[in-house]
Amino acid sequence: MATSAAATSSRLQELAQRHLWLHFSRMGAYGEQHEIPLIVKGDGCYVWDDKGKRYLDGLSALFCVNIGHGRQDVAQAGADQAAELAFFTNWSYAHPPAIELAAKISELAPGDLNRVFFTSGGSEAVEAALKMARHYHKLRGNMNKTKVIAREIAYHGCTLGALSATGVTAMRTPYEPFTPGGCHVPNTNLYRMPHGMGVEMLAESVRERIEFEGPETVGAVIMEPVQNAGGCFTPPAGYFQRIREICDEYDVLMISDEVICSWGRLGEFFGAQRYDYQPDIITTAKGITSAYAPMGAAIVSDKVFEPFAQGTSTFLHGVTFGGHPIASAVALANIAVFEEEGILDNVREHEGTFRGMLESLRDLPIVGDVRGAGYFHAIELVRDRETKQTFTHEESETLLRGYLSTELFDRGLICRADDRGDPVIQLSPPLIAGPEQFEEIESVLRPVLEEACNRMHL
Numbered sequence: 388m389a390t391s392a393a394a395t396s397s398r399l400q401e402l403a404q405r406h407l408w409l410h411f412s413r414m415g416a417y418g419e420q421h422e423i424p425l426i427v428k429g430d431g432c433y434v435w436d437d438k439g440k441r442y443l444d445g446l447s448a449l450f451c452v453n454i455g456h457g458r459q460d461v462a463q464a465g466a467d468q469a470a471e472l473a474f475f476t477n478w479s480y481a482h483p484p485a486i487e488l489a490a491k492i493s494e495l496a497p498g499d500l501n502r503v504f505f506t507s508g509g510s511e512a513v514e515a516a517l518k519m520a521r522h523y524h525k526l527r528g529n530m531n532k533t534k535v536i537a538r539e540i541a542y543h544g545c546t547l548g549a550l551s552a553t554g555v556t557a558m559r560t561p562y563e564p565f566t567p568g569g570c571h572v573p574n575t576n577l578y579r580m581p582h583g584m585g586v587e588m589l590a591e592s593v594r595e596r597i598e599f600e601g602p603e604t605v606g607a608v609i610m611e612p613v614q615n616a617g618g619c620f621t622p623p624a625g626y627f628q629r630i631r632e633i634c635d636e637y638d639v640l641m642i643s644d645e646v647i648c649s650w651g652r653l654g655e656f657f658g659a660q661r662y663d664y665q666p667d668i669i670t671t672a673k674g675i676t677s678a679y680a681p682m683g684a685a686i687v688s689d690k691v692f693e694p695f696a697q698g699t700s701t702f703l704h705g706v707t708f709g710g711h712p713i714a715s716a717v718a719l720a721n722i723a724v725f726e727e728e729g730i731l732d733n734v735r736e737h738e739g740t741f742r743g744m745l746e747s748l749r750d751l752p753i754v755g756d757v758r759g760a761g762y763f764h765a766i767e768l769v770r771d772r773e774t775k776q777t778f779t780h781e782e783s784e785t786l787l788r789g790y791l792s793t794e795l796f797d798r799g800l801i802c803r804a805d806d807r808g809d810p811v812i813q814l815s816p817p818l819i820a821g822p823e824q825f826e827e828i829e830s831v832l833r834p835v836l837e838e839a840c841n842r843m844h845l
């Protein structure tokens with residue numbers, strides 16, 4: 388690296404360590420021995436760090452950059468909009484990009500999801516959906532339908548309302564108390580079903596919980612099509628259809644949290660389309676703009692919107708930047724890329740090859756399970772494959788933070804080693820990736836997992 392570039396790099400590193408507060412990060416871990424990774428450039432499936440080293444972005448920059456990095460046309464759409472009208476709010480006003488985008492999303496979304504409430508990101512989308520559900524029931528005279536049923540270990544965002552639905556104990560306890568009403572039921576971890584529990588019982592647990600809480604107190608169920616936290620839990624056949632029936636029976640709204648699972652991640656515009664169910668609200672963010680600008684949305688059915696369309700009733704909720712013109716213009720350009728360049732087709736064509744590559748790692752004794760759908764997969768790591776024995780907390784620390792995270796990154800692969808549930812490695816590449824990138828992923832994962840086996844004495 389040239390001297391001036393090296394000087395810039397070390398200055399940025401110093402400033403980052405002094406002033407930047409990284410999200411969900413152990414800030415005490417950084418120092419002279421452990422630098423904060425600085426990513427400075429992206430193109431396609433790859434990003435580069437400040438020292439010029441290239442990485443395969445196997446996580447789409449946190450499930451975001453669905454069409455890949457470095458699209459000048461999408462960036463230009465934002466710049467053009469900034470020059471025309473950089474900002475006006477959706478609080479009582481509209482502007483062309485938000486209108487066009489709301490109409491486009493309604494066209495793509497399943498069934499009668501025809502109304503779009505924009506936010507700045509995913510937590511805000513969930514927050515809006517939860518408040519909408521409460522208000523919807525109140526407007527219809529059901530004053531106590533305030534509780535929300537979510538699943539264990541699921542992540543639905545970090546704002547206090549969304550956090551009450553989030554089912555990750557470690558993320559909840561430091562911030563309690565928060566909005567009351569969050570109830571949790573088993574997730575669809577099919578690899579670790581409780582002894583004697585049939586898969587059909589998973590949906591029934593929602594029914595039982597509604598009965599237990601009192602149906603007059605339950606307003607919504609919130610679930611991801613494929614649950615991210617815990618490692619890409621897919622639903623068993625018929626699961627969401629049964630959840631839909633239960634929601635209808637008890638007048639409970641079904642919220643499909645698709646902050647990750649929409650915009651092609653599962654090979655469809657929306658995850659609900661992949662599993663063929665009809666939610667009342669879809670929450671989305673991330674891939675809606677492929678993260679070329681921050682944006683989220685709650686996409687709402689005609690049924691849910693109906694009481695808000697009457698008389699003086701008003702959804703008393705809003706965020707200044709919801710439907711930001713630049714983000715809206717970028718989202719429209721992003722969706723045009725999906726439509727013109729066959730992004731969904733690419734996922735459908737290659738997801739089998741992606742899955743096959745991950746399955747091929749099953750010969751390694753540390754690989755307990757491979758699961759997921761589309762371009763959204765996880766490998767669960769186990770101490771003993773026969774008994775499915777997992778690692779202890781200390782072992783998991785050593786394995787994930789002491790070895791895998793840094794080693795995979797040092798070898799040029801960005802993915803996620805996570806233990807919000809049992810330890811997993813998650814991969815979620817840009818939707819333009821294909822066999823070449825999958826081979827590259829394998830060429831890093833295999834030797835690193837082999838070495839992990841050695842280190843854990845497997």
Ligand SMILES: Cc1ncc(COP(=O)(O)O)c(C=O)c1O
Binds near residue numbers: 510513543644
């Ligand atoms: C399913 C789900 N819901 C909500 C959120 C929160 O989104 P954001 O980080 O944009 O606030 C996330 C974030 O990853 C998510 O995966």
